[in-house]
Amino acid sequence: LRQRHVGFEWGTGDILVYETNFKLQGAGSARSGTPSVHVVRKDEDIYSPILRKLFNESHHIFVGLQNIQEDLPSKNKKPQFVSISKNYRSVIRACMEELQQGAGACCVSILLAIELIWNLCEVLFIDAAPAGVLLLHLLDWVRLHKADVDERAREVLQSESPTHHHAYWEVVISFVLQGRMDEARQVLVKQANLQPASRPIYQLMDSLLQKMPIFNPGGTQTLTEFDVKWRHWHEECDRCLQDNSFASNRHLETICKILVGDEDTMLEHKELLGTWYHFLVSRLLYFHPTVKPSELHYYAQSSMDMFLDFRSAPEPLDSILLAAFEFDIHQVIKDCSIALNNWWFVAHLTDLLDHCKLLQSHNLHFGSNLREFLVLEYASGLFSHHSLWQLAVDYFDHCPEFGRVYLELQLERVPLETERKALKVLRICEQRQMNEQVRSICKIMAKRALSNNRLGSALSWSIRAKDAAFATLISERFLQDYCKRGSFSDLDLIDNLGPAMLLSDRLTFLGKYREFHRLYGEKRFTEAAKLLLSLMTAKIAPRSFWMTLLVDALPLLEQKEVLEELFISKLSVSLSLSLSAVCLFQDEDIESTKLELLRLALARNLAMAIVKEGTVEA
Amino acid sequence: MESINAKYVSQKISKTRWRPVHAAALHQPTCFATGSWDNETNQVCIWGVGETGMACEDDELEGDPQLLCECKHGGDVLDLQFLDQERLITASSTGAVTIYKIHADSQSLSVAHVWDRSHHYQRASAPCTGVVCSSPDVVSVGEDGRVILYKADQRGIKNADSSTIHAVTFLRTTEVLTVNSIGQLKLWDFRQQGNEPAQILSLTGDRVPLHCVDRHPNQQHIVATGGQDGMLCIWDVRQGNMPFSLMEAHSAEMWEVHFHPTNPDHLFTCSEDGSLLHWETSSGLDTPSFLQSRNTSIMSRSAAAPAGGNQSLISAWLNGDSSKGRLETTHMLPSQTLSVNSLDVLGQCLVCGTDGEAVYINRQVPV
Numbered sequence: 014l015r016q017r018h019v020g021f022e023w024g025t026g027d028i029l030v031y032e033t034n035f036k037l038q039g040a041g042s043a044r045s046g047t048p049s050v051h052v053v054r055k056d057e058d059i060y061s062p063i064l065r066k067l068f069n070e071s072h073h074i075f076v077g078l079q080n081i082q083e084d085l086p087s088k089n090k091k092p093q094f095v096s097i098s099k100n101y102r103s104v105i106r107a108c109m110e111e112l113q114q115g116a117g118a119c120c121v122s123i124l125l126a127i128e129l130i131w132n133l134c135e136v137l138f139i140d141a142a143p144a145g146v147l148l149l150h151l152l153d154w155v156r157l158h159k160a161d162v163d164e165r166a167r168e169v170l171q172s173e174s175p176t177h178h179h180a181y182w183e184v185v186i187s188f189v190l191q192g193r194m195d196e197a198r199q200v201l202v203k204q205a206n207l208q209p210a211s212r213p214i215y216q217l218m219d220s221l222l223q224k225m226p227i228f229n230p231g232g233t234q235t236l237t238e239f240d241v242k243w244r245h246w247h248e249e250c251d252r253c254l255q256d257n258s259f260a261s262n263r264h265l266e267t268i269c270k271i272l273v274g275d276e277d278t279m280l281e282h283k284e285l286l287g288t289w290y291h292f293l294v295s296r297l298l299y300f301h302p303t304v305k306p307s308e309l310h311y312y313a314q315s316s317m318d319m320f321l322d323f324r325s326a327p328e329p330l331d332s333i334l335l336a337a338f339e340f341d342i343h344q345v346i347k348d349c350s351i352a353l354n355n356w357w358f359v360a361h362l363t364d365l366l367d368h369c370k371l372l373q374s375h376n377l378h379f380g381s382n383l384r385e386f387l388v389l390e391y392a393s394g395l396f397s398h399h400s401l402w403q404l405a406v407d408y409f410d411h412c413p414e415f416g417r418v419y420l421e422l423q424l425e426r427v428p429l430e431t432e433r434k435a436l437k438v439l440r441i442c443e444q445r446q447m448n449e450q451v452r453s454i455c456k457i458m459a460k461r462a463l464s465n466n467r468l469g470s471a472l473s474w475s476i477r478a479k480d481a482a483f484a485t486l487i488s489e490r491f492l493q494d495y496c497k498r499g500s501f502s503d504l505d506l507i508d509n510l511g512p513a514m515l516l517s518d519r520l521t522f523l524g525k526y527r528e529f530h531r532l533y534g535e536k537r538f539t540e541a542a543k544l545l546l547s548l549m550t551a552k553i554a555p556r557s558f559w560m561t562l563l564v565d566a567l568p569l570l571e572q573k574e575v576l577e578e579l580f581i582s583k584l585s586v587s588l589s590l591s592l593s594a595v596c597l598f599q600d601e602d603i604e605s606t607k608l609e610l611l612r613l614a615l616a617r618n619l620a621m622a623i624v625k626e627g628t629v630e631a
Numbered sequence: 632m633e634s635i636n637a638k639y640v641s642q643k644i645s646k647t648r649w650r651p652v653h654a655a656a657l658h659q660p661t662c663f664a665t666g667s668w669d670n671e672t673n674q675v676c677i678w679g680v681g682e683t684g685m686a687c688e689d690d691e692l693e694g695d696p697q698l699l700c701e702c703k704h705g706g707d708v709l710d711l712q713f714l715d716q717e718r719l720i721t722a723s724s725t726g727a728v729t730i731y732k733i734h735a736d737s738q739s740l741s742v743a744h745v746w747d748r749s750h751h752y753q754r755a756s757a758p759c760t761g762v763v764c765s766s767p768d769v770v771s772v773g774e775d776g777r778v779i780l781y782k783a784d785q786r787g788i789k790n791a792d793s794s795t796i797h798a799v800t801f802l803r804t805t806e807v808l809t810v811n812s813i814g815q816l817k818l819w820d821f822r823q824q825g826n827e828p829a830q831i832l833s834l835t836g837d838r839v840p841l842h843c844v845d846r847h848p849n850q851q852h853i854v855a856t857g858g859q860d861g862m863l864c865i866w867d868v869r870q871g872n873m874p875f876s877l878m879e880a881h882s883a884e885m886w887e888v889h890f891h892p893t894n895p896d897h898l899f900t901c902s903e904d905g906s907l908l909h910w911e912t913s914s915g916l917d918t919p920s921f922l923q924s925r926n927t928s929i930m931s932r933s934a935a936a937p938a939g940g941n942q943s944l945i946s947a948w949l950n951g952d953s954s955k956g957r958l959e960t961t962h963m964l965p966s967q968t969l970s971v972n973s974l975d976v977l978g979q980c981l982v983c984g985t986d987g988e989a990v991y992i993n994r995q996v997p998v
Contacts, residue, residue, distance in 0.1 A: 062641035065641040069987050070639060403643070403969060430724060431758045432758070433760070434669065437903065444883075467752070467776060472813070473812045473813050473840060505831065509838070
């Protein structure tokens with residue numbers, strides 16, 4: 014595509030790009046370029062086989078969420094929402110694990126970030142823990158996302174001489190930074206056993222670590238009581254530091270400084286913390302464990318400033334997390350929308366938050382609220398996928414304002430290669446009473462069948478759409494075939510029309526006419542004659558067929574039994590026959606022999622009728 | 632229901648079938664094939680599940696199917712059957728019928744033979760909607776209304792049907808039964824010359840398209856069909872041309888109906904509405920309560936039949952006494968899913984595939 018001007022056209026999820034002959038200066042090039050159209054896909058992710066599982070599983074969870082009872086107040090539904098949030102996260106984790114085993118390394122980091130953000134949103138917004146519990150949840154959050162600590166610990170403990178392992182003290186400090194006191198003590202005790210001389214200070218450290226109060230939300234202790242206890246403990250640690258109890262061992266001194274909440278010491282171990290939010294949580298743990306949600310943003314901002322050191326501009330992930338700590342949900346969603354190339358995350362998260370009634374419903378320019386907008390965007394993206402479009406249907410169903418309109422437009426554009434696919438699309442339309450779409454899909458399939466000469470299929474499609482006009486068209490085809498060849502094709506269909514016959518007049522005529530032929534073939538002349546009579550009087554026969562009907566009537570009139578049976582209504586029969594004949598003769602050009610025969614037969618008939626009528630029964 | 636395993640497979644499953652086990656073997660089937668549809672490149676995959684010594688770490692994964700091998704397939708897989716242990720045959724939306732061979736130890740899958748464009752209109756190809764085999768014969772049907780028998784002298788019945796034929800099943804070695812989109816069952820006898828069906832059966836009333844058909848494993852005259860309105864019909868092919876019983880099964884199209892091969896008192900159906908039902912009728916003299924009234928000749932025979940066991944000559948499905956009913960229906964899937972397109976049952980194992988790109992396996996079906 015070099016040195017060419019290109020034109021483009023937007024699609025639902027991609028752009029079509031094509032070369033043009035346009036040139037800025039001079040005449041357009043006469044050279045023919047490559048006659049190809051390039052499809053530029055915006056979102057490669059939905060074509061990844063592993064990520065497809067994410068879409069399918071989350072669809073299942075989404076539908077389950079929408080069906081939660083509305084009558085319970087939001088407060089009682091919180092545990093349900095939290096568990097749904099956990100479900101979503103476990104689906105993300107499952108995908109991550111699979112990707113790690115395979116080769117999709119690039120997606121893993123994005124999924125990690127997504128899960129991190131979602132988890133934080135769950136802690137802060139959905140679970141909305143108050144002070145005290147908040148820190149516990151934040152600790153869990155950090156522990157979940159800094160899993161290399163356990164690996165390192167295993168490595169150290171399984172080595173020949175753990176205490177001499179170079180990472181030994183790093184492991185202890187990491188445990189302390191994450192508030193995992195028991196594990197820290199377990200590792201520390203190995204060192205204590207080795208150096209009996211320093212036992213006292215190890216015992217002191219051990220007692221400090223053991224005595225650290227942890228808030229128990231299920232217990233009877235109130236937050237204030239916990240705060241008092243914690244301050245006591247904090248002062249005790251400070252005293253140990255002041256009177257240099259750990260001066261002989263710099264590692265233990267470091268640990269004590271951390272326990273006191275010394276930020277500089279923590280910052281010295283940046284590589285153990287890894288991220289500014291780990292630093293934030295450790296800071297809060299040892300400085301202000303009863304932090305309130307509203308105070309978080311101050312600590313978050315300062316942690317980020319202290320940690321990041323003005324070296325580099327904050328990454329998108331950092332600003333998203335910061336916005337979360339500031340409880341600015343809209344900013345989180347906005348930043349995520351920009352940073353990610355796929356609407357999956359923001360659509361599902363916003364939907365969940367909306368169910369928790371956390372989003373103020375301010376309307377966007379497009380007339381729908383934020384949640385609906387995002388879900389619509391996500392579902393539209395799904396529709397551009399050759400296979401995932403079926404998931405999108407449920408998403409559209411749960412967008413009250415525009416979902417239906419979008420769905421109608423999208424369904425019409427689903428390519429229908431096989432009947433089975435058409436049936437599935439039809440079922441979707443019928444369940445939602447989208448009659449226009451039903452008619453148009455059936456018409457497409459019927460026309461296709463007709464062009465392939467599958468009259469039976471075409472008829473069954475018209476019956477489904479209750480499309481009388483098309484049924485008439487098909488019947489015309491049958492009748493034309495009959496006129497051309499003198500016999501019916503597709504007898505298995507016409508003979509077994511059943512109540513569908515009533516869909517259109519022409520179809521009814523076709524069915525009845527065939528029945529007439531059958532009766533005649535079975536030599537049931539009387540019934541045949543009666544049928545023929547009703548066909549003519551009911552006036553459902555097309556004009557072009559009147560001649561044929563009259564000609565068919567000829568041999569019948571010769572049959573004796575017919576004449577006798579129709580004794581009483583003889584006159585009416587003749588009259589109607591004459592009437593039709595008169596009309597015919599006036600309008601059309603008919604073969605003279607046929608004409609003669611007809612005239613003869615009718616005349617004879619009339620004569621007999623007059624005689625019979627006139628005769629008085631004895 | 633607790634023992635059901637779901638696995639997401641990143642492709643919409645149109646057909647799934649258990650690989651047949653050796654007649655002498657006593658164990659449950661451990662291998663199944665799936666065919667996909669609506670993908671840019673569709674695939675036929677072979678999966679293994681269960682005790683065949685796969686290295687699994689925890690019990691949870693024991694029921695998880697593992698992909699053994701796969702092969703590309705041109706067009707949607709509209710039907711799939713196993714010819715024997717090593718070969719399977721598929722019907723494609725491109726009109727082709729393909730035979731695949733599974734190589735040693737289920738390590739790979741490759742195309743053994745293709746009949747391209749078996750089904751076609753005058754100018755374009757037509758999807759092949761059903762294929763059935765009764766070794767060594769293979770019969771396929773398609774949207775072009777053809778019934779084709781693949782043999783040395785390939786015999787096809789052109790214009791067998793003016794509407795689309797949706798499914799086919801063998802009744803006897805030389806007879807097949809097809810169902811079409813105007814609600815008719817047609818019996819074809821290959822010993823007869825000519826292009827006319829030997830028999831046509833249909834419902835009076837609305838001609839609802841029929842999508843699936845299955846024959847009773849022991850009694851060749853009993854056939855079950857399912858259609859667009861989700862009704863399950865049991866037919867006796869010898870007796871007239873009306874269904875024996877009609878049961879409301881699903882709220883949308885029924886895609887597959889299967890009698891259990893060794894325990895035919897059990898029937899399984901799956902549907903577009905996302906449910907999979909397990910029908911169980913008691914044998915002997917008990918009957919489904921909503922059977923329509925039947926002619927007395929059947930009733931008198933059932934009175935003479937010995938009670939209990941599948942050995943009774945009259946199948947439980949056709950018993951006429953409507954005073955006592957015992958037909959139990961259970962949902963086999965834990966919750967509503969997208970359309971369940973296909974199911975297969977062998978021994979105590981049930982596998983089904985859905986449009987939600989998931990495969991469900993239950994290895995403790997109560998039969």
